[in-house]
Amino acid sequence: MPLEKKSYRQIVNAILKRLGETYEQFTYSKAKVRYFLSGKVIEVITVEGISKSAKREFKKDVDYKFSENFIEWLYEGERPDEGTEFTVVYKSQRPEITDTAPGSVARxxxxxxxxxxxxxxxxxxxxxxxxxxxxxxxxxLDLVVAILGIRRKPPQPASGYVTFGRRTEPESIQVKGEVILYDGSVSYQLKSKLIKEVVNVKGVTQNVKKNYRKDIDYSLVGRQIRWLPNGEKPDEGTTFTIDYEAYREIVIPKGTKVSTYSSKPEEVKTYITTEEAFLTPVSEGVWEVEVPVISTVPGPLGNVLAGSVTVLPQPLIGIEYVINKNDIGGGLDAETDRELRDRAKHALEIAGKATLPSLETAVKSVEGVSSVLVKDTLDGVPGVVKVIADGGDPDKIRKAIENTRAAGIKVEFSRPRAVYIDVELTLIVGKVVSEVEVSRRVEMLIRSYISSLGIGDDVLFYKIAALALSVQGVIDVSDVVISSYRGGMEVLKSDKENIEISDEEKALARNILISFRRVNRA
Known part of the structure; x- marks a missing residue:
């Protein structure tokens, strides 16, 4: 039986009502039918006790009757169990407390x-x-779902890749007399990682000192010296020396910080590299390396578009620029109570397996997965299911699919195609409203809304306008235009209709352009 939550006023009224009531308890015996009440009774309110091992409220004139200050049990009615106590609550002619007016001691x-x-x-x-x-x-809720072996997904930091580079060759260094033992192998690795040019290779062939010739006796492949089949080679068991010119390594240490640019420090988004790397040549005069990074703050605020990360807060020697050539994404808030409830309620479906809901639940359980769509009978072919999942480790998703799918069912896994959304709108505000603060708030709400959309969810035109209107200081919204960009397709613009997203696409916020028009209102 659920508990009833009572308000303060209900509690006060209940106590005031009880002040004029008197309670008397009796022990029931089959040998006794009538029980005398000591007070002068105006009205019997309730008679309660235990009957047939259960708590019961006895009915007047059915189970008992009241007359001349006596409770008398009726032969045909229910009675308390032998030896149990029953309670009679009644209104007395002379209550002990009479003054309950506001301000009184009792009140x-x-x-x-x-x-x-x-x-x-x-x-x-x-x-x-x-x-x-x-x-x-x-x-x-975390404790309740733990019974099912489920735990709440923690917030996920955004991750991606950032390119470090320079547009000139690094400084070169001279390495003289690096000694290598010739043991008959074809190739030998040099100590330096970035070899510019081999100057000289010396050794002993048939007990005669030799200067070996490049591309005749040996060749340079990457950082390896390879002896050619038809060329001269050192005698086995002797050493040969190499003089060469190498590029100085420009290292990006693990934990290097990069960030976006903003004139407001609180809007700067910072990322750190997750592994060490060094620059390598990628084209004539250009040296670059792509390094994985992760946001320092978990959640969707770390998701940024390509070209946003351009700042190296602490300069590195030899690095001329930094930029993310692709979007950095995957940042998610912690799983909400509603999402966790839904996942927990479907958890038992996984045990049954072989169903689309169980497959969807299994993929949703993978950490980092934000949205899942399962399509049955792909292209009209029975026995083929397609799973489209956004976020999460692909290997873990494939493992979850493999552990859940039914025998004989082929499951294809893919990522949703990105549909980039630009929003332009004009906010009508009063003359004293701060444009900077209102713009920041509106942009945050619109980005949060679009990032919350799942796979196949349309971008609702009215929702964009409603979010802007919900910000304090915004009087009206006009000139709203939503544009959608799909790779290789014409840009679609809407000034009143929703942006339709197919079941294999997902909307991603790109540019939010906000302009203002002031009116003579506070």
Missing amino acids: TLIEAISREIEYLNELICQAYDAGFIDTSSGDS
């Missing part, structure tokens, strides 16, 4: 006690609700 005490009872009632209701999946929240 003041009642109201003070009622406040404490209300607080305790709230705590009890919270504790009760915390035990059920539909009413628990936060840490309590």
